[in-house]
Amino acid sequence: MIMNSQTKSQFIAVASITSELSAVMVVAKEISLAAANAKAIAFRAGDKAKGFQPITDFINELAKETIELVTNINVYALLLYRLTVNEYRRTAAYNRFEQAGKLATGARYADSMQEPIAHARTIMQDCQRQFKRDVTQLLGQLEAVMHHARAARVIAANSRIEASQAGEYLQSLQAVAESVDKAAHTIHDNVQRCRIALSIYRNS
Amino acid sequence: MKMTKIYEGAHQWVMFGRDENKPDNIIDSNQYIVRTANKCLLLEPGGTELFAPMMAAVLHHAPVEQITDLFASHQDPDVISSLGLWDQALSNAKLHAPALWEGYIxxxxxxxxxxxxxxxxxxxxxxxxxELQIIPAHYLHSPCGFHVYDPVAKILMCGSVGSAFEAPNSPVFVERFDVHVEKMRYYHQRMMPSNQAKRAWIDKVRNLDIDILAPQHGRMFKGDDVKRFLDWFDSLQVGTGI
Incomplete structure (x- = not known):
């Protein structure tokens, strides 16, 4: 069965989500580690980093939520992949049935092929609709991750301000802020790539 | 797809093959149906590429809803890779196939x-x-395979045994056995791994009353050519193709 270019793109788009999100997962875990590190530094810095301490809790919470979101999205992406495979099989079957129907022109029982053709068409269209619905839902979940990434960048900016008042701990805390900012950037870019790849299949 | 009725009685046997529109890079295969009043058994349904022409050809003999049974002699793709399509086309069908290969098929x-x-x-x-007898034909060539014998039609659908590869427009029956032998020799030497299995099969088959030997590839054997084939196969050392 020859796969057309749209089906190929669909397979690639769905497979790329898992790949992009595994990178997001690694980065989210790094943020969580940065938060733990920042908490230890802020504890040592005492009053000098008083403003930094609640930020570390927030960073940690954000990282945890991102990990949870990505875990859920990965499960969903796997379901979407299975749906893509099913849609491919159903479409291929429909095309073969139509081909058989045409080749059977003039055959004594050619009409009996009409019911399997109609049934295959219905199932194929159901799969296509389901795929669009699921893509729309997945895009919503990816938007939630983007929201977290944007929040992480705001936190990183606040962290820099608080770090500037931490005396000899300035450099360590600035490094934490930098790593959170960089991680947030990576998450944003990876998730954005997933959204672009999927957006052409969403429900209009 | 060429269609040849090979038995006509209270039920019928039809052979299908020599599909002119088959892609050049896939091997030709023979499919068979056993048609009764209200049912149709499809033997060796074939590969995915053959599904549409095969379905269209069967529709000359039976409506889709009466294709109630499929048979696969073994697990190879040219025998049964179209299953996923039959599976979606048939609403009430059974596939009779080796227990050993279930997880594979x-x-x-x-x-x-x-x-x-x-x-x-x-x-x-x-x-x-x-009533069709399912005759064990293990290691000929698959480690687990079966042939189908119809004692009324006196036809043995013998899967890979007797197979040969032919030009698209070749006749469906062997006409000169001595010429046909050379088309079969390498296939049997290379594909059949066991002289012991071959001998056991021949001993069993010699006891059957056979008018037509119907292989999955190439020409069928009828009349005296059935015995000629069994004698030739008996004397051939197999598992020697390399």
Whole structure:
């Protein structure tokens, strides 16, 4: 069965989500580690980093939520992949049935092929609709991750301000802020790539 | 797709093959149906590429809803890789295939078709009033394979045994056995791994009353050519193709 270019793109788009999100997962875990590190530094810095301490809790919470979101999205992406495979099989079957129907022109029982053709068409269209619905839902979940990434960048900016008042701990805390900012950037870019790849299949 | 009626009685046997539109890079294969009043058994349904022409050809003999049974002699893709398509086209069908290969054959897609596993020692399949004997043919060439014998039509569908590869427009029956032998020799030497299995099969088959030997590839054998084939196969050392 020859796969057309749209089906190929669909397979690639769905497979790329898992790949992009595994990178997001690694980065989210790094943020969580940065938060733990920042908490230890802020504890040592005492009053000098008083403003930094609640930020570390927030960073940690954000990282945890991102990990949870990505875990859920990965499960969903796997379901979407299975749906893509099913849609491919159903479409291929429909095309073969139509081909058989045409080749059977003039055959004594050619009409009996009409019911399997109609049934295959219905199932194929159901799969296509389901795929669009699921893509729309997945895009919503990816938007939630983007929201977290944007929040992480705001936190990183606040962290820099608080770090500037931490005396000899300035450099360590600035490094934490930098790593959170960089991680947030990576998450944003990876998730954005997933959204672009999927957006052409969403429900209009 | 060429269609040849090879038995006409209370039920019919039809052979299908020599598909002119088949892609050049896939091997030609023979498919068969056993047609009774209200049912149709499709033997060796074929590969995915053959599904549409095969379905169209069967529709000359039976409506889709009466294709109730499929048979696969073994697990190879040219025998049964179209299963995923038949599975979606047939609403109430059974696949009779080796028990050993069930987990393998299901890879082709088998959700609505009921897989009826054939035990190693064979069994009998009943299609309305027609009783077909499922004859073990292990290691010929598959480690687990079966042939189908119809004692009324006196036809043995002998899977890979007797196979040869021919030009697309070749006749469906062997005309000169001595010429045909050379088309079969390498295939049997290379594909059949066991002289012991071959001898056991020949001993069994010599006891059957056979008018037509119907292989999965190439020409069928009828009349005296059946005995000629068995004698030739008996004397051939197999498992020697390399």
């Amino acid at each position: 299901r890879h082709f897609g088998c959700e609505s078709v009921e897989y009826v596993p054939i035990p190693d020692n064979g069994e009998t399949i009943k299609i309305e009033s027609v």
